[in-house]
Amino acid sequence: MRVIVLTKPFGAVEPARLAGSLAEAGADGADLVIRAGQTVSPDKPGGITAVAKELERAGLSLDVVTTDLLGEDDGETAGRVLAACGDAGVPMMRVGFYRYDPALGYGQRLERARRGLATLARSAEHHGVRLALQLHHGTIHPSGALALRLVEGLDEVRFYADPGNQAKEGSEDWRLHLDLIGERVACVGVKNATWTQGADGWTCDWQPFADGGIIRWAEILRSLRERGYTGPLSLHVHYPAADPLTALRRDLRYLRGML
Template identity: 55%
Template sequence: MKVLVLTKPFGDAPPQQLADHLAQAGADGADLLVRDGHTVTPDTVGRIAETTRALRGNGLDLGMVSTDLTTADGEAERVIGHCAEAGATLLRLGFYRYDARIEHAAAVDRARRDLAGLAELAARHGVRLVLALHHGTLHPSAAHAARLLTGLDGIHVHPDPGNQAKEGSEHWRLTLDVIGGPGRVGCVGVKNAVWEPEARPGEWTCVWQPLADGGVVPWHTILPGLDALGYTGPLSLHVHYPTDDPFTAVRRDVAHLRGLLLEAGRGASADGTTN
């Protein structure tokens, strides 16, 4: 399992500086975020190739490109095309947000049509798509994602237990069983969170936590379980919590993840319990 780092903490760092940061932090590659205010934006997608060269010069891969794409429009054509030209063949789609004011079945039908269009576009370019399990969307869990992706075999799932903690939790093995096993997983998001009390008595909120500090997601059982099931795809480490020193935060969490992976390699059963 290769360790990618979502590039969000580094903002608009130039490609070479970004590549240097990731290499020094101990990553295997980048999960490149394409968004305004970052190294590559929707208007500068030509920079994907430049970023790929910088990463490779540091011995790293462009393991995945994360986007906000939700429709097969001109922007999607440009982004996916540049990914294909740069050899970046795994792309994370945007989020289909849940809105209680919109009739649910209609929202699902529209999302499915948009996903089908994106799947067709990506197939023409030889790019694989993944849909992340994300709070506040029509796909916060495996079951909801499976409903959206029925018949769309070209789109894989991006489980993210940290995101899923925002709306409760779901056993990691159940997630894989529902979506069809590790072969349907394109990437696994890695982060952690904790529940903290609000100022108002009796109310709690789920906030991001450094991976190295633990949290509600049991990575010490998830990673051995993934290994036992034969998952060999990428892990994408996310540093979403506030920090004054993104580089140090990323380096610390990468080192912690490496330690967890070493422990996972010592053997585990498919339900995540150590042998």
């Protein structure tokens, strides 16, 4: 399994500097976040090619582009981003989060999300890019079962599994999770969390991967190996870090040790 890095903590650094930092940390590639305040923003998707070239010069690859695209009122932005991914040879784009809205209700939210995802899937196929739906808390796709329901009829869509996000939402037996979506898992987000008690009660908060946490990563990695998973592991530094590169280097070294 290759280890790539979600670029979110580095902000809007130049492509060459981003590639150099990831190479210095010991990553195999990047999971590039396309967002305002990042190296590449949705309104200037041509930057994806620049990042891909700098990563290649550093001996790394651009495995995933992570976006907030939903296919709902995205206009021409989605098409431009997917075209840029295709031109740069990026194999997979993660779509945004279809948030659960109790005022709207699950049924209506599901119907709208399916329309949006189908729109993105058609454009992705045209540009030779595969879509991935991330399992995420606060959405209508926090679990394997609910994610499968959302993508019914869209067999080309893959899943971006994320045990950390599932810990925020609740819990799901990892073996059941892989039984449900294992063959369609194309990326696995890697981070850890812990429960902390504050004035407002207990909360699940991110913490350095190297410090351990409530997610049983040794068991998860073993399960992935046993099932023949060969896709990337995307390491996330979601906790506050004064020096993202130092934090990344420490977490990455710990993950390499587990592998």
